[in-house]
Ligand code: SF4
């Protein structure tokens with residue numbers, strides 16, 4: 001498994017980190033995130049110690065690391081859905097838009113995925129996959145993001 005290095009994207013408000021009803025990242029990044037990482041690392045919540053993003057777990061290039069690529073390929077949360085026995089990850093932009101390079105890379109993996117992309121006031125839900133998957137995601141509505 002890869003090392004996170006200087007990436008701390010999953011400690012920011014890109015993902016929800018709610019512990020005992022408190023959103024730790026309400027101010028934009030986790031209140032426990034210091035300059036050199038998590039200040040309560042040894043006793044961090046289990047949802048943090050168990051979290052692994054798709055970049056860490058899979059054979060993705062270094063430039064796809066979330067702080068470099070601008071996306072977290074989320075493969076471990078309740079947001080993940082399964083369709084035709086295949087996992088459909090939820091790609092979460094850490095900034096405002098997913099770049100063409102990143103999008104092309106994700107498409108080149110040849111696996112379905114879905115994402116939410118913001119452009120100005122416009123929010124679009126993207127699904128990469130066959131028509132049946134698109135219909136399935138539409139039926140799920142907004143419940144998964
Ligand atoms: S987003 Fe991935 S690479 Fe970055 S800190 Fe979290 S687990 Fe590590």
Ligand code: SF4
Nearest residue numbers: 011030032033038048
């Ligand atoms: S508690 Fe630590 S590991 Fe968990 S989100 Fe906050 S800074 Fe990150």
